[in-house]
Amino acid sequence: MKKIFSCILAIIILGAMLSGCSNNDSKEMIKKAKNFSIPHEVSINPTKEDYGILAYNFLHYIQDNYPGRIAGTEKEKEMAVFILSALLNGGYSEKDISIQSFNITEAVPMMDESIKNKFEGGKQSNSSQNIKVVKKGESEKTIVVGAHYDSAGTHGVDDNGSGIAVALENALRMADTQTHYTICYIFFGSEENGMCGSREYVETLSEKEREDIVLMINIDSVLAGDYHYLYGGNVNEHGKVDRAEAVVKAYDIAKKLGLAIQLPPEGNIDYPYPTGQKRSDHAPFNDIGIPYIYFEANNWENGSPIETEKHGLIMHTDKDDLDFIENEYGERAKNTLTDYSTLLYSLLQENDWEQEYK
Numbered sequence: 001m002k003k004i005f006s007c008i009l010a011i012i013i014l015g016a017m018l019s020g021c022s023n024n025d026s027k028e029m030i031k032k033a034k035n036f037s038i039p040h041e042v043s044i045n046p047t048k049e050d051y052g053i054l055a056y057n058f059l060h061y062i063q064d065n066y067p068g069r070i071a072g073t074e075k076e077k078e079m080a081v082f083i084l085s086a087l088l089n090g091g092y093s094e095k096d097i098s099i100q101s102f103n104i105t106e107a108v109p110m111m112d113e114s115i116k117n118k119f120e121g122g123k124q125s126n127s128s129q130n131i132k133v134v135k136k137g138e139s140e141k142t143i144v145v146g147a148h149y150d151s152a153g154t155h156g157v158d159d160n161g162s163g164i165a166v167a168l169e170n171a172l173r174m175a176d177t178q179t180h181y182t183i184c185y186i187f188f189g190s191e192e193n194g195m196c197g198s199r200e201y202v203e204t205l206s207e208k209e210r211e212d213i214v215l216m217i218n219i220d221s222v223l224a225g226d227y228h229y230l231y232g233g234n235v236n237e238h239g240k241v242d243r244a245e246a247v248v249k250a251y252d253i254a255k256k257l258g259l260a261i262q263l264p265p266e267g268n269i270d271y272p273y274p275t276g277q278k279r280s281d282h283a284p285f286n287d288i289g290i291p292y293i294y295f296e297a298n299n300w301e302n303g304s305p306i307e308t309e310k311h312g313l314i315m316h317t318d319k320d321d322l323d324f325i326e327n328e329y330g331e332r333a334k335n336t337l338t339d340y341s342t343l344l345y346s347l348l349q350e351n352d353w354e355q356e357y358k
């Protein structure tokens with residue numbers, strides 16, 4: 001009995017030490033973010049019409065300053081500080097923001113051999129963090145907008161500087177915009193090694209928080225792929241797709257806006273190829289029954305994600321570099337960011353996600 005008691009005591013003390021430690025880390029990060037002098041080109045407040053312009057500036061900044069932000073590295077933490085400083089500079093206060101530190105539980109996998117010039121990203125620890133910022137709406141019902149900011153050791157502009165750029169631009173645009181739903185932006189750490197950040201986030205939700213989430217929008221790799229897709233739905237135990245209503249609704253909105261954004265080939269609502277694949281941060285949300293919409297530029301024309309016809313995969317290769325992408329594809333990167341930014345804004349204006357879809 002006594003042994004059990006001292007064991008429990010030890011666990012409590014250890015827990016206090018660990019959480020104290022992460023609190024200090026968070027404070028330190030906020031302090032760094034406050035002292036960070038954010039360059040002019042990434043400090044412009046977006047207006048309602050200039051979709052994708054600030055996102056593109058963010059992406060340039062990421063290309064130049066944050067290559068090799070592998071989960072747990074100093075570079076990944078520097079990127080977190082940059083995201084925090086952009087939020088603090090763009091209309092959010094410290095009380096809107098929280099940092100969730102967590103231990104990386106999966107080993108960082110060996111990076112693809114196609115990455116010849118891998119950036120190391122500095123000293124590596126087993127801790128990473130999610131950055132969360134809340135924009136209050138009229139309702140406590142919440143839409144989560146998520147994107148991961150770690151990379152596979154490349155410049156990581158496609159995977160996933162592009163998702164960060166679109167989410168961050170939108171967060172700044174929405175700071176003073178009235179919305180029905182509360183919007184919770186989460187910049188996930190450590191996705192590349194088993195979605196540690198998004199799993200941690202979902203596992204630590206309270207019951208109330210979990211019930212309040214009506215939709216998750218995941219943005220991952222929206223820059224270089226040949227086609228602009230929306231994925232969604234869940235493959236149930238009978239092998240059928242359910243909970244696809246949200247993605248179909250999003251697709252209808254994209255069509256009305258005249259955007260070249262599509263569902264995966266064959267208009268395949270019954271079984272879109274990527275549905276059911278745990279390829280990114282939407283998966284832990286889908287696992288607990290939260291409908292999701294996943295933005296990705298890719299190429300599924302032949303049934304597998306080759307990303308581009310001309311160069312194959314850009315993500316997780318040396319080609320995930322803005323100079324390469326722009327040399328090869330001209331305005332593609334800019335236009336893709338604009339299309340997804342336009343759509344994201346429109347989706348967040350809708351006020352009936354939960355009635356029909358959850």
Ligand SMILES: [Zn+2]
Binds near residue numbers: 160220
């Ligand atoms: Zn990714």
